[in-house]
Amino acid sequence: MTIKIHKNYIAGEFISSDHLFDNINPIDGSLISRVAEADQAMVDKAVLAAVKASSGEWSAISLSERCKILRKIADGIDARFDEFVEAEIADTGKPYKHASKIDIPRGAENFRFFSDLAKTVSTECFEMDTPDGNGALNYAIRKPMGVIAVIAPWNLPLLLLTWKLAPALAMGNCIVAKPSEETPGTATLLAEVIHDAGVPSGVFNLLHGFGPNSTGEYLTKHEDIDAITFTGESATGSEIMRVAAKDVKSLSFELGGKNAAIIFEDADFEAAIEGTMRSVFSNCGQVCLCTERVYVHESLFEKFVLELKKRAETLIENWPEGQSMNLGPLISQEHRKKVLDCFNRAIDEGGKLITGGGVPKFSDTRKAGSWVEPTIFTGLGEETSLLTDEVFGPVCHISPFSAENEVIDTLNSTKYGLAAAIWTKDLQRGHRVSRQLEVGVVWVNTWFLRDLRTPFGGIKLSGIGREGGLHSLDFYSELTNICIKL
Numbered sequence: 001m002t003i004k005i006h007k008n009y010i011a012g013e014f015i016s017s018d019h020l021f022d023n024i025n026p027i028d029g030s031l032i033s034r035v036a037e038a039d040q041a042m043v044d045k046a047v048l049a050a051v052k053a054s055s056g057e058w059s060a061i062s063l064s065e066r067c068k069i070l071r072k073i074a075d076g077i078d079a080r081f082d083e084f085v086e087a088e089i090a091d092t093g094k095p096y097k098h099a100s101k102i103d104i105p106r107g108a109e110n111f112r113f114f115s116d117l118a119k120t121v122s123t124e125c126f127e128m129d130t131p132d133g134n135g136a137l138n139y140a141i142r143k144p145m146g147v148i149a150v151i152a153p154w155n156l157p158l159l160l161l162t163w164k165l166a167p168a169l170a171m172g173n174c175i176v177a178k179p180s181e182e183t184p185g186t187a188t189l190l191a192e193v194i195h196d197a198g199v200p201s202g203v204f205n206l207l208h209g210f211g212p213n214s215t216g217e218y219l220t221k222h223e224d225i226d227a228i229t230f231t232g233e234s235a236t237g238s239e240i241m242r243v244a245a246k247d248v249k250s251l252s253f254e255l256g257g258k259n260a261a262i263i264f265e266d267a268d269f270e271a272a273i274e275g276t277m278r279s280v281f282s283n284c285g286q287v288c289l290c291t292e293r294v295y296v297h298e299s300l301f302e303k304f305v306l307e308l309k310k311r312a313e314t315l316i317e318n319w320p321e322g323q324s325m326n327l328g329p330l331i332s333q334e335h336r337k338k339v340l341d342c343f344n345r346a347i348d349e350g351g352k353l354i355t356g357g358g359v360p361k362f363s364d365t366r367k368a369g370s371w372v373e374p375t376i377f378t379g380l381g382e383e384t385s386l387l388t389d390e391v392f393g394p395v396c397h398i399s400p401f402s403a404e405n406e407v408i409d410t411l412n413s414t415k416y417g418l419a420a421a422i423w424t425k426d427l428q429r430g431h432r433v434s435r436q437l438e439v440g441v442v443w444v445n446t447w448f449l450r451d452l453r454t455p456f457g458g459i460k461l462s463g464i465g466r467e468g469g470l471h472s473l474d475f476y477s478e479l480t481n482i483c484i485k486l
């Protein structure tokens with residue numbers, strides 16, 4: 001069987017490289033494909049193509065024409081839906097229902113959403129008084145920023161890549177994108193769809209490779225990159241910020257989290273359990289918004305721990321195509337080692353293991369995959385590593401609390417600030433507590449319910465800036481004020 005090679009897409013052409021690396025299936029450790037790592041010369045070529053394109057056709061094309069092309073890209077994803085689903089599942093091992101209901105449809109929807117929004121958005125206009133009485137008129141226009149480096153992670157590969165690409169293209173920018181080395185599949189298919197949709201050559205370029213001393217670093221260091229939009233680990237964000245400081249590049253960062261859920265004594269118990277199951281174990285805990293710290297009112301604590309344990313033990317780690325599968329593997333053996341080290345450290349630090357903590361037993365080829373058991377701990381103090389550091393796996397720690405102000409202080413005592421979920425029937429409390437939490441997104445009686453028009457992002461170590469709706473368009477455009485003396 002010939003092994004597929006994922007190529008780079010530069011200046012409208014698909015190009016391999018001298019260095020190929022393996023793309024491994026986390027379900028069973030098998031080889032899916034080989035990936036062409038872009039070296040410094042290829043990064044230079046892609047950036048040059050984008051620079052040339054940015055001073056030419058793309059920004060000169062009318063907004064409505066650009067938006068039509070974005071909708072064509074969405075239609076192109078729909079037309080090859082099954083291929084996209086298959087590639088996303090092969091790279092990540094996630095359940096079919098997750099890839100086919102969330103990842104791929106949202107990938108297409110991101111293009112439609114920003115195409116519609118870009119056409120309706122207005123800018124500011126201020127009439128001002130002047131001493132001669134004639135006045136002046138100020139109005140703002142949006143211009144493209146130029147060439148944008150888009151760097152994406154592996155957990156929601158197509159969804160998070162297109163969440164950046166669509167608004168950046170809508171605003172007339174040119175792109176050099178790098179997907180995660182773990183998930184090259186859907187990004188390469190997307191390059192084919194973009195090519196077929198008639199996007200002029202050089203407007204969108206795709207490079208494969210790693211981060212440090214590889215494609216990612218060469219790209220973020222490049223002096224002709226005007227802005228960097230990055231989703232990934234906080235430590236990587238910090239390193240990119242250091243590198244970008246020299247040229248004072250614009251930055252948009254969506255980084256790690258250590259998100260909490262609070263279950264108050266008046267919560268709808270079933271809804272809180274069901275919501276917490278989703279928020280802890282969705283995508284095997286590999287969503288930046290996943291809950292890793294759960295605080296339950298002391299009156300419900302024992303009952304909640306028992307019920308969450310019972311349900312966690314019913315999760316099915318099956319083959320992705322099976323309808324029964326609701327927990328996939330971790331992304332790689334390397335990530336599994338990190339997650340298992342976190343579990344072992346939690347035990348060393350005195351944590352009580354309620355369920356899981358190890359690797360599931362299989363009698364087939366899944367033995368060579370990157371699986372881990374859904375895991376719950378209790379009994380740890382706030383200063384221990386399981387409560388301070390992001391794990392990014394199917395795990396939570398559950399702590400009891402007695403008073404509202406105490407749990408708010410505890411929740412805020414982390415270096416991260418991405419998301420929180422509150423479960424209560426008292427909406428006064430829902431409003432009151434939400435505004436005191438140091439996070440960018442709060443859900444009350446739900447989790448991961450997303451309206452794409454709303455601001456999305458984190459504070460502290462969880463990021464810089466906001467994406468979503470107008471906030472994305474603001475980042476991907478330079479607003480210029482024009483003042484006309486009348």
Ligand code: NAD
Pocket residue numbers: 151152153154155160178179180181209210211212215216217220231232233234236237239240254255256257287288390392418458462463
């Ligand atoms: P990562 O930081 O390891 O890698 C992300 C991307 O950055 C990859 O494409 C990688 O190759 C590249 N990269 C790594 N080092 C680089 C460097 N020095 N220079 C340039 N590029 C570099 O993150 P990951 O492991 O792929 O993703 C998981 C992390 O992403 C978690 O921390 C998770 O919380 C976070 N995340 C955050 C959000 C959010 O919206 N806040 C969403 C998804 C994931």
